[in-house]
Amino acid sequence: MHNFNSGPSILPREVFQQASEAILDYNNSGLSILEIGHRTPAFEAILHEAQSLVKELMQLDEAKKVLLLHGGASTQFFQVPMNLLNENATAAYLDCGTWGTKAIKEAKLFGHVDVVASSKDRNYSYIPKGYPIPGDAAYFHYTTNNTIEGTQMHAVPETNVPLVADMSSDILSAAMDFNRFALIYAGAQKNIGAAGVNLVVLDESVLGKVQRPLPSMMDYREHIKNGSMLNTPPVFAIFVCMLTLRWLKSKGGIAGIETLNRKKAALVYDTLDAISLFHTPVAKEDRSLMNVVFRVDDPALEKEFQQICRENNMYGFTGHRSVGGFRLSLYNALPYESVVAITDLMSAFAKKKG
Amino acid sequence: MHNFNSGPSILPREVFQQASEAILDYNNSGLSILEIGHRTPAFEAILHEAQSLVKELMQLDEAKKVLLLHGGASTQFFQVPMNLLNENATAAYLDCGTWGTKAIKEAKLFGHVDVVASSKDRNYSYIPKGYPIPGDAAYFHYTTNNTIEGTQMHAVPETNVPLVADMSSDILSAAMDFNRFALIYAGAQKNIGAAGVNLVVLDESVLGKVQRPLPSMMDYREHIKNGSMLNTPPVFAIFVCMLTLRWLKSKGGIAGIETLNRKKAALVYDTLDAISLFHTPVAKEDRSLMNVVFRVDDPALEKEFQQICRENNMYGFTGHRSVGGFRLSLYNALPYESVVAITDLMSAFAKKKG
Numbered sequence: 117m118h119n120f121n122s123g124p125s126i127l128p129r130e131v132f133q134q135a136s137e138a139i140l141d142y143n144n145s146g147l148s149i150l151e152i153g154h155r156t157p158a159f160e161a162i163l164h165e166a167q168s169l170v171k172e173l174m175q176l177d178e179a180k181k182v183l184l185l186h187g188g189a190s191t192q193f194f195q196v197p198m199n200l201l202n203e204n205a206t207a208a209y210l211d212c213g214t215w216g217t218k219a220i221k222e223a224k225l226f227g228h229v230d231v232v233a234s235s236k237d238r239n240y241s242y243i244p245k246g247y248p249i250p251g252d253a254a255y256f257h258y259t260t261n262n263t264i265e266g267t268q269m270h271a272v273p274e275t276n277v278p279l280v281a282d283m284s285s286d287i288l289s290a291a292m293d294f295n296r297f298a299l300i301y302a303g304a305q306k307n308i309g310a311a312g313v314n315l316v317v318l319d320e321s322v323l324g325k326v327q328r329p330l331p332s333m334m335d336y337r338e339h340i341k342n343g344s345m346l347n348t349p350p351v352f353a354i355f356v357c358m359l360t361l362r363w364l365k366s367k368g369g370i371a372g373i374e375t376l377n378r379k380k381a382a383l384v385y386d387t388l389d390a391i392s393l394f395h396t397p398v399a400k401e402d403r404s405l406m407n408v409v410f411r412v413d414d415p416a417l418e419k420e421f422q423q424i425c426r427e428n429n430m431y432g433f434t435g436h437r438s439v440g441g442f443r444l445s446l447y448n449a450l451p452y453e454s455v456v457a458i459t460d461l462m463s464a465f466a467k468k469k470g
Numbered sequence: 471m472h473n474f475n476s477g478p479s480i481l482p483r484e485v486f487q488q489a490s491e492a493i494l495d496y497n498n499s500g501l502s503i504l505e506i507g508h509r510t511p512a513f514e515a516i517l518h519e520a521q522s523l524v525k526e527l528m529q530l531d532e533a534k535k536v537l538l539l540h541g542g543a544s545t546q547f548f549q550v551p552m553n554l555l556n557e558n559a560t561a562a563y564l565d566c567g568t569w570g571t572k573a574i575k576e577a578k579l580f581g582h583v584d585v586v587a588s589s590k591d592r593n594y595s596y597i598p599k600g601y602p603i604p605g606d607a608a609y610f611h612y613t614t615n616n617t618i619e620g621t622q623m624h625a626v627p628e629t630n631v632p633l634v635a636d637m638s639s640d641i642l643s644a645a646m647d648f649n650r651f652a653l654i655y656a657g658a659q660k661n662i663g664a665a666g667v668n669l670v671v672l673d674e675s676v677l678g679k680v681q682r683p684l685p686s687m688m689d690y691r692e693h694i695k696n697g698s699m700l701n702t703p704p705v706f707a708i709f710v711c712m713l714t715l716r717w718l719k720s721k722g723g724i725a726g727i728e729t730l731n732r733k734k735a736a737l738v739y740d741t742l743d744a745i746s747l748f749h750t751p752v753a754k755e756d757r758s759l760m761n762v763v764f765r766v767d768d769p770a771l772e773k774e775f776q777q778i779c780r781e782n783n784m785y786g787f788t789g790h791r792s793v794g795g796f797r798l799s800l801y802n803a804l805p806y807e808s809v810v811a812i813t814d815l816m817s818a819f820a821k822k823k824g
Contacts, residue, residue: 117500121507124705132493132502139490146471146783148486150664150710153475153786186666187540187687190701194685218686225683305702310504312540312666312704329579331548332572333541347544348659350666351478352706356504429500432507 118454121432122263122407122445123285124305131309131359131449138355149355154348162358163344169361173369174294176317183316183336183344184304184354189215189284192301192314193222196280199336200299201227201254202326208232208253208277212269213240213262214438215282226328227254240265242399249275255298255322261286263306264436266409266443267402272296278322286406287315288364289448290374298322306406307448309357313350364448373448380446380455381405387459391466393417394442411441418442421465430458472808474798475786476617476761477639478659482803485663485713492709503709508702516705516712517698523715527723528648530671537670537690537698538658538708543569543638546655546668547576550634553690554653555581555608556680562586562607562631566623567594567616568792569636580682581608594619596753603629609652609676615640617660618790620763620797621756626650632676640760641669642718643802644728652676660760661802663711667704718802727802734800734809735759741813745820747771748796765795772796775819784812 119126138149145158152158167182176182185191196219201207205227209220211234223229230253233244240262249256255278261268263285273279278298287302294300299318305311316336323337332338332346339346367373385403388394388410396403396410412418418441425433435441444458473480492503499512506512521536530536539545550573555561559581563574565588577583584607587598594616603610609632615622617639627633632652641656648654653672659665670690677691686692686700693700721727739757742748742764750757750764766772772795779787789795798812 119501119505121505123702124505124508126505127502132504135504136490136493139486139493147473147785148481150486150489151473151475151478151480154478154665155791186542186545188701191540191687194687198685222685225685303702305705310706311508311702312707331552331576331579333545333548347542348477348657348665350704350707351659352664353666353704431501437509 117429117431118457119431120444120446120450120454120458122306122436122443123303124311125432125445125447126449127309127356127360128363128449131356131363134359135356150352152351154345154351159351162355163349166354166358166361167344169358169365170315170317173288173361173364174317177295179319180295181318181320181340183318183339184349184357185314185316185339185344186312186350187314188303188305188311189282189301189314190218192282192316193219194225195334196257196299196301197223197226198328198330198334199326200280200322203227203328205254206230206250206252208249208256210244210247210256210258211236212243212267213259213265215262215264215284216259219257219259219282223257232256235267239397240267241397243267243269243402249273249277251277253277255280257281261404261406263407263445264439266396266398266404266407268404268406270402286404288370288373289377289406291370304353304357306445309360310353313353313357315357360449376452377405377446377448380450380452381408383455383459384408384444384446387462391462393466393469394462406446408444408446409435409439409441417469424461424465425458428457428461430461433458471783471785472811473785474800474804474808474812476660476790476797476799477657478665479786479799479801480803481663481710481714482717485710485717488713489710504706506705508699508705513705516709517703520708520712520715521698523712523719524669524671527642527715527718528671531649533673534649535672535674535694537672537693538703538711539668539670539693539698540666540704541668542657542659542665543636543655543668544572546636546670547573548579549688550611550653550655551577551580552682552684552688553680554634554676557581557682559608560584560604560606562603562610564598564601564610564612565590566597566621567613567619568790569616569618569638570613573611573613573636577611586610589621593751594621595751597621597623597756603627603631605631607631609634611635615758615760617761617799618793620750620752620758620761622758622760624756640758642724642727643731643760645724658707658711660799663714664707667707667711669711714803730806731759731800731802734804734806735762737809737813738762738798738800741816745816747820747823748816760800762798762800763789763793763795771823778815778819779812782811782815784815787812
């Protein structure tokens with residue numbers, strides 16, 4: 117099978133192998149990874165290794181805090197403003213896709229939101245540029261990669277306002293100065309590991325500035341104080357993250373995987389550009405390296421090509437239910453061979469259809 | 471190994487086997503359960519089966535809503551009052567252990583809390599009785615089983631106030647009229663499945679009565695509307711729950727497992743009662759069938775018996791870090807043989823020590 121799913125998505129084969137074995141017997145303990153206590157040296161070693169690998173791979177400053185929390189990015193949509201945005205303060209948000217729009221909606225429950233720019237006018241098919249970020253904003257929030265719309269921000273905005281980013285669908289895929297962000301969050305189920313856990317990387321300096329009382333489970337400070345183990349963590353999901361991070365390190369880390377990711381994306385976009393039957397609505401300079409969206413104009417041909425993909429062991433290649441068409445997610449663990457396989461199908465189909 | 475851990479805890483061997491296989495290849499799909507999309511017939515079937523099994527096993531009225539949410543019971547400590555308790559309203563809480571105390575702390579962030587009774591005066595070694603529950607309380611909250619202190623409430627309180635219960639450590643272990651509760655929550659990592667997911671069973675009628683705006687991910691109505699799939703759910707944790715629920719059904723459901731659970735608890739308590747070396751601080755009528763706590767008065771002997779347990783493949787038998795001593799968790803999946811094994815050690819140790 118060639119798995120292009122947008123998340124949960126393909127993980128490395130060796131991660132599946134190791135996770136499968138650990139469920140029967142973790143590390144020759146005679147116990148399943150699913151039944152070990154979380155406040156044990158065995159699990160603490162897993163959690164600490166995952167946190168250290170995040171720091172190492174992202175080349176984070178020593179002071180950055182790495183948390184692995186319950187929930188998905190959708191939880192962070194409200195947890196971020198709950199912790200960082202005072203009732204009378206304003207946060208700046210960039211509106212460049214479905215997930216950013218949801219983040220904006222949640223932030224409005226906690227304070228003022230200044231949407232500094234939006235690409236809604238053209239169905240989020242590009243990334244706005246040249247907008248001002250008010251210097252007094254509590255923070256500036258954006259989505260680095262738009263999983264549904266297939267756009268990606270290829271540069272970190274220049275601003276002195278604390279940067280907050282939802283990196284769910286492109287974290288760990290390409291080099292970036294992660295230290296420029298006050299807070300980064302990402303659901304794990306794409307490049308980090310399995311669904312059911314959230315990575316949060318943050319500067320402690322942005323915390324403690326809101327007046328509202330925070331529930332313990334929503335207070336980043338409580339999680340930091342308790343070493344990311346305020347309550348029973350999602351043990352197995354964290355274990356899968358640790359295995360996936362180890363694999364990434366073995367592949368040369370972010371630099372190593374970026375080379376492969378660029379090669380994969382180039383092959384898909386070159387194929388798309390060469391075939392008039394397929395077209396992508398995304399502005400060329402904003403194309404995502406992680407999620408390639410495209411369509412076939414004729415609905416009958418679109419259906420026919422979907423059928424061909426299915427018959428050739430392609431999985432998860434259709435667009436998000438809100439937009440339709442095709443979407444190929446090219447996350448870290450997707451082998452180059454899968455990209456060759458589907459682009460070969462695309463070329464053959466185009467040739468057949470003249 | 472004999473696993474007495476309090477959570478994450480032992481699950482049935484066949485669940486480990488099936489989960490391990492599904493990580494390599496789910497249902498002959500050629501894909502791992504970790505990489506399948508959540509909005510697919512494959513995962514929807516898993517989620518729906520888990521929800522149906524909960525309804526069937528707990529004999530719930532058709533109108534009850536069954537949600538499987540991110541997080542643990544600690545998340546529910548604040549999500550419950552956030553959804554049910556208006557700022558000027560009062561909720562009644564029973565304070566009978568560590569977890570109830572934490573729930574009370576979180577509820578106070580949202581409205582008034584009337585602690586109707588507490589067993590703090592004797593280190594939570596008993597369950598208070600005969601307290602009044604104010605008829606105008608928004609709800610009455612209690613913990614059915616106190617994992618740390620080893621007490622359990624053996625009857626559902628008589629009141630017309632909507633009942634809310636944290637059943638994390640005894641859900642599905644014994645017959646109970648679950649329909650009497652307006653809202654039940656339970657972290658999965660004891661009797662339901664793997665860590666990283668929360669079961670919530672509720673009446674829709676208690677919702678929509680608070681004035682505060684709710685973040686989408688915290689709003690039970692949003693989860694109900696979206697069939698417990700508002701965002702990417704903790705796929706694998708839900709899969710493990712489904713497998714565990716299937717296993718429970720195959721064991722005769724709650725009635726079948728209750729017989730076994732009573733037999734296991736009887737053997738441990740009978741052993742404790744027969745040996746003066748060991749003693750449990752828990753009031754006899756409030757003893758938990760799930761978590762048996764006891765001590766050896768002499769610290770040197772306590773240490774010696776701990777060492778004997780370790781040498782005989784016993785795991786997770788020590789008390790919570792806040793109380794020390796011993797704790798044997800006798801959850802559904804713990805075989806009777808494990809209880810025989812440890813009580814044999816207890817008897818032999820007592821005999822040796824005269």
